[in-house]
Amino acid sequence: MRRNDPPAQPPASLAVSARPLRFGAADPGAREIEVAVETPTNIVYGTMPYAVMMASPSDLEDFVTGFSLTEGIVREASEIRGIVVEPKDEGVVVTVDLAPGRFREHLARRRNLSGRTSCGICGVETIEDLPLAGAAARRTSPVPPAAIEAALGSLEAHQPLGQLTRAVHAAAWCDSEGGIVTVREDVGRHNALDKLIGARLRAGQQDREGFLLVTSRASFEMVEKAAIFGAGTLAAISAPTSLAIERARHLGLTLVAVARRDGCIVFTGALAPEPESIAR
Structure with missing residues (x-):
């Protein structure tokens, strides 16, 4: 599967310079920083x-x-x-x-x-x-934990606006091995996921063997969007809400949250067994 090369830098129209006064820093003077455009x-x-x-x-x-x-x-x-x-x-x-x-x-x-x-x-x-997904999440192959770890390890390189401003969310579609296929960024976490879904649809990419990765909490709305899109697994860097867990369980969506490179928590569904577990 072809993977997107991370852009070197975001378009100039997505960030503006500001000169805030620093408080409590070794250098208290004003210094330009980049601020995300909303x-x-x-x-x-x-x-x-x-x-x-x-x-x-x-x-x-x-x-x-x-x-x-x-x-x-x-x-x-x-x-x-x-x-x-x-x-x-x-x-x-x-x-x-x-x-x-x-x-x-x-x-x-x-x-x-x-x-x-x-x-x-x-x-x-x-x-x-309330907008609700009309059907259960699409059945896809379980995602290996190593794939989530790999995706987390490379995601930041695909977030040029995030690196510049530290003020935006990202949503990524990752293949079954954790390779980053498509990423979209936005000041809004729902917007970032909608952008990603739209990018996949407009490119005619129908393959759902992979998973969604978002740099936000897993809320009711994020679960619904993932299920409507047809993803089988949603991984979130932050924690889920109670309603997100309830809806993911109802829809048969694998919900992974508090995802870090050294581990994650599976709230609903299951990841693929580690190779050692299969051997035993």
Whole structure:
């Protein structure tokens, strides 16, 4: 499987310089640092505004593709006929052209979500409106612990914006050996995962033998997005929430969290046995 080469540095538009005053440092003077850019991103379907998300202004075609899938607006990427990204003085407008039948269905269920900040369920008015994966997670081969260790060991090299600003999340698709295949970064953890899902869909990459790795906690929304995408395993660097564990168990998703290079915790499902265990 072809793996992405990590970019040498992020585009200049994703970070800006700032001169804050340092407190308690050996050198108390001001010094320039790089700060991640956060941009209001208005997602519009046809002529109908749907949501304003606070996002990093990169890979926005990937973002709205993944967002459209995990929001239930489309069932597959082919229902998106075109995407237009228009930078404005106050932010970015991303207009999505849906297939006619899908657009009619979207209008029928449209809800006002203006002001969302990369949260997967902000704006939902009742518990019954929570977006839920419609089916169990896809059955895939168990992931070896060594694969998660390998992915964690190389992930930072694929995070140029994270290295520069220390202010963004990343989501990665990793192959069954832990090789980093695709990575997306964003100021929002949900946005990063949507960007990754959209990138995979737009590239026509249907292989689900591998796992998702995210540099955030494993929340309800992250589990739902992983299951809707069809991943069998979600690994998170931080801890999970109670509802994330409950939903992962219900969906049959392997949920790995508190993932470090020296170990991890399997909350639901199972990883592949170590070779020594197989021998015994």
